[in-house]
Amino acid sequence: MKTSVVICDDSNLARKQMARSLPDEWDVEITFAVNGEDAMEKLRKGMGDVLFLDLNMPILDGYGVLEAIKNEGIPVLTIVVSGDIQKEAHERVKSLGALDFIKKPIDKNKLQELLTKYGVNSESDLTKHKPTLDTMMDDETRDVLQEVTNVAMGQAGSLLAEVLKVFVKLPIPNVNVLEVSELSMALQSVESNTATSGVCQGFISGGVAGEALLILNDSGFEDIAKLMNYEGQMNDKIELELLMDIGNILIGSVLKGLSEQLDLNFSQGHPVVLGQHANVSELIYTNSTHWKKTLTIEISYGLEGYDVTCDLLLLITEDSIPTLQNKLNFLFDV
Structure with missing residues (x-):
């Protein structure tokens, strides 16, 4: 698997020299950024596993980029x-989260030593340095995401109530970071010995992607048939x-509610x-070969007076977190 590398420098010559200095055996996909603002746009889209960053640039300098990366939790x-080469510059970039510092002009051998030291050019070691979902999604961010989801959930519940002419019970949505093995445990409202049916639908928009899973208790089909x-x-x-x-109503409405609040335009598969x-x-296990650790939003719906229970799970990919974090931070700051 290729490592995504972003080289950020306002000098075209410096960018090309940096690219030529990378180890020949390193399987990389290189993207150039002409200033800090350009680099941040690319990083927010999940384009960089590794960033080589110049300090002195127009529009947004390297220090500003490091601060933005730290504030937005970009991995x-x-x-x-x-x-x-000032000592103070070295110390400052380290305090802002930089892995290390290498001076210009680039010495290819010294760069190789640095990459080997940190295991950056090894895919297995590369992941060790990255922030995890747990650290990227702090309590404040989860609270904001939960409130945003709460609004979207209410809009979807209102539409369902209008279609079925019933009162829809809406509990508080749960926001968690889960392994695939934990997904079935997240569906606490569905008993383990209850037969269920499920449908999933992919969604994507500007750096945020995932899947929506709707799990419906089989005992509710008779009531839903009567209501519809x-x-x-x-x-x-x-x-x-x-x-x-039911899936079209709930999945479509929730994604619409999220997109309106987060300024995203979701396309649905x-x-x-x-x-x-x-x-x-069984539903989760059979269809989870491509899911790993994921940001999971669980929304449970119930119909008052009827034996109908359904759970909607939004499984958001790890690569989506930087963009989502940025959207949530902007919403929170406002």
Whole structure:
């Protein structure tokens, strides 16, 4: 897998020299940034695993970039490359989160020693230096995300109530960082011995991507059919249609509510059936080969007076966190 490298310098010559100095055997994808502001735009899109950063630049200098990376929790390893060899400059960039400092003009051998020292040119060691989801999503950020989700959840619940002509019960949404093995445990409102059916739908917008999973308690299909005026004998086909209808309402409305608050425009993929009449853990396990550790938002809906329970999970990829963090910080500051 290629390592994404961003080289940020206002000098075209310096950028090319830096690129030529990288180890020949290092499998990298290089992106150039002409100033700090340009670099931040690329980093917010998840384009950089490693950043080589000049200090003295117009518009936004290297110190400003380091402060922005730190404030936004962007998971990039930064090595400062500068002609400023003052001791104070070294100390300052280290305090702002830079991995190390190397002076201009670049000595290819010294660069190789530095990369080897930190294991930066080894994919397995590279991940050791990166911030984890746990550290990137602090309590304040989780609170903001929970409130944003609460608003979107309410909008979706209102639409569902209007369609079904019932009162929809809305608990507080849960925001957690979970491993795949923990996903079924997150569905606390669904008993382990209850048969369920599920559908998932991918979504993506400007650096934020993930999947929405809707898990519906099978015992609720009869009630939903009555509320939606379905007639005739219940069968798997009818239940699948009901599942898709509920999924379209809730997934579409929640994503719309989030997009309006976070200034994102989500594109949605085609819905995919996870399974029918299965245990929750089976639905998750069978379809989770591409999921790893993820930011998970759980929203549970219930219909008052009816045996209908459904859980909507938004699984947001780790690569999406920097952009999402930036959007949430902006919303919080306002």
